Amino acid sequence: MHLRRPPGTPRSPGRPSRALVTVPLLIIVAVTVVDVLAPPQVHLGPFLVAAPAITASFAGPRLTGAIGVIAVVAQSVVAVIRTSLTDLNHTLQISALILISVIVTFFAHRRERREKEMTQLRSVAEATQGVVMRPLPRRVGPLRIGSVYLAAEAEARIGGDLYAAARTALGTRLVIGDVRGKGLEAIGDAALVLGAFRAAAHRQAELPVLVADLEGALSSGLDDPGAGREGRPHREEAFVTAAVLDVPDTEPALRMISCGHPPPLLLREGRVTALEVEQPGLPLGLAEFSRTGFAVESFAFGPGDLVLLYTDGVVEARDAAGRFYPLAERLASWPGGKPEALLRYVCEDLLAHSGGSLGDDAALVAVQRLTTDGTASTSSPAA
Numbered sequence: 001m002h003l004r005r006p007p008g009t010p011r012s013p014g015r016p017s018r019a020l021v022t023v024p025l026l027i028i029v030a031v032t033v034v035d036v037l038a039p040p041q042v043h044l045g046p047f048l049v050a051a052p053a054i055t056a057s058f059a060g061p062r063l064t065g066a067i068g069v070i071a072v073v074a075q076s077v078v079a080v081i082r083t084s085l086t087d088l089n090h091t092l093q094i095s096a097l098i099l100i101s102v103i104v105t106f107f108a109h110r111r112e113r114r115e116k117e118m119t120q121l122r123s124v125a126e127a128t129q130g131v132v133m134r135p136l137p138r139r140v141g142p143l144r145i146g147s148v149y150l151a152a153e154a155e156a157r158i159g160g161d162l163y164a165a166a167r168t169a170l171g172t173r174l175v176i177g178d179v180r181g182k183g184l185e186a187i188g189d190a191a192l193v194l195g196a197f198r199a200a201a202h203r204q205a206e207l208p209v210l211v212a213d214l215e216g217a218l219s220s221g222l223d224d225p226g227a228g229r230e231g232r233p234h235r236e237e238a239f240v241t242a243a244v245l246d247v248p249d250t251e252p253a254l255r256m257i258s259c260g261h262p263p264p265l266l267l268r269e270g271r272v273t274a275l276e277v278e279q280p281g282l283p284l285g286l287a288e289f290s291r292t293g294f295a296v297e298s299f300a301f302g303p304g305d306l307v308l309l310y311t312d313g314v315v316e317a318r319d320a321a322g323r324f325y326p327l328a329e330r331l332a333s334w335p336g337g338k339p340e341a342l343l344r345y346v347c348e349d350l351l352a353h354s355g356g357s358l359g360d361d362a363a364l365v366a367v368q369r370l371t372t373d374g375t376a377s378t379s380s381p382a383a
Contacts (some may be wrong), residue, residue: 005047010141020058024051024067032074036081044076045093052101061109064187068101077234089272132191138340140172141249142370148347150362151219160186161311161363162240164194166201172203173210173247176365177242177261178311189238192217193284197244202257207246208294214242215287239285243309247367252302257294259283262315265328266299267306268340269302272331277298306368316363317354327355339366 001089028051035044035146053066059067075097079090136147148162163333165172176199179186196217218240243261247254255273256264260283263274279295281287287294300305311328317325327346334345350362 021055021063021282022034022272023230024055025070027051027054028067028071029072032078035078040082043089043093045078046096048075048097049100052104054239056104056111059108060112061105064108065101065105068097068105071101087115088266132187132194133162134164136163136365140165140167143172143247144339144368144370146343146366148364150313150350150358152358152361160190161313161361162194163309163363163365164197164201164221166198168202168204170204172247173197174205174245174247174309174365174367175201175214175242176265176309176311177240177259178363179240180238180283181222185238189218189240189285193240193242206297207244207255207257210364211242211281211284211294212258212287213243214244215284218285219287239283241283241312245307245309245367246372247301247369252300252369254307255296255298257281257296259294262312264310265331266301267308267331267334268304270332270336272328274328278363301332301369302372303369306342306366308342308346309365311361311363313358313360314350314364316360317350317362320355321355325350337366342366 001081017247028048031044032035035042038044046229048071049226051071052064055064060255061364069365075090075094076085079085079087081095083095085091093150125257133149136145138145149231151162161177161180163174163176165174167173175193177190177193179189179193180190195215196214197210200213203210220236239260241260241262243256243264245254245256256277258277259281263276266273266275277295277297279297280293281292281294282289308331315327319325330346330349331342334342343364346364
């Protein structure tokens with residue numbers, strides 16, 4: 001299952017709700033009636049500017065301009081009833097009302113154009129997400145998989161976090177990573193890593209060879225003379241933390257190379273264990289500074305076991321008091337179930353902890369090994 005927090009869809013500026021439209025109209029009616037009935041020395045006409053000003057906050061330029069015209073007409077009616085249109089006081093009030101209506105209509109036009117641009121950007125982001133971050137299958141061999149991507153910004157659909165899965169003749173390979181930085185360059189680096197993984201993961205080469213391919217693809221992309229641009233960080237400073245896993249079909253184990261990535265968490269019979277490697281490698285893009293290469297380490301992974309992969313946006317999420325999200329502690333209280341249920345539990349708890357918004361993108365992948373008959377196991381929590 002592939003979950004994604006949907007960004008909020010703003011109301012079209014040309015279609016505000018009827019309740020909102022009645023507010024400026026009621027203001028115009030109320031001010032007009034009270035101004036006509038007020039003593040001669042009391043003038044409430046300046047309050048009419050509130051009508052187009054309020055309208056500009058939720059409507060487009062056409063409705064804002066229309067409300068401005070209605071307010072000017074109302075002020076003119078007040079002037080005729082109380083004195084005349086040529087009265088200096090009312091002439092100045094009408095002129096000021098026209099000027100303010102024109103100004104707020106202009107800003108309503110700018111806001112509407114900005115919202116249209118954001119809608120186009122969301123469409124481009126959706127297309128990019130479909131190409132770069134393909135949804136993971138719910139079932140791969142003896143594995144059940146769930147994935148989720150939480151964007152830090154409501155308008156964003158994809159950032160520098162990445163994950164993918166690929167089948168080989170002997171098992172399943174997975175990658176999860178986090179690109180340093182943000183923006184289009186981070187998306188480009190994520191695409192480099194994902195493209196290299198999809199091209200090479202299906203081969204029967206050893207895991208260090210696969211990770212070396214990812215390193216080579218990223219390094220060649222960073223060395224591209226056109227990659228650096230004026231005013232942006234040097235491409236030499238880019239790197240990607242990653243964890244690459246190989247899960248054989250017939251062996252109750254998983255093999256992993258960690259390139260500076262947070263350790264996955266293993267859930268087994270209500271216990272949570274961090275899969276800490278003894279020889280962590282440097283992040284992808286920095287391998288030239290390493291003397292040890294990429295070390296493979298193995299961990300037990302039997303039927304019913306569930307491994308949670310995640311990026312640092314999860315564990316670095318803070319609450320109002322500045323406390324980091326205690327992922328391992330929260331997982332210990334999870335009642336058990338399928339990977340999709342685990343991801344829903346973590347996402348809801350994470351967003352509640354952080355007040356509904358994240359400081360960084362977060363990606364999670366939950367992988368559960370099944371038995372040959374497609375169930376978790378009799379000893380694991382019911383799915």
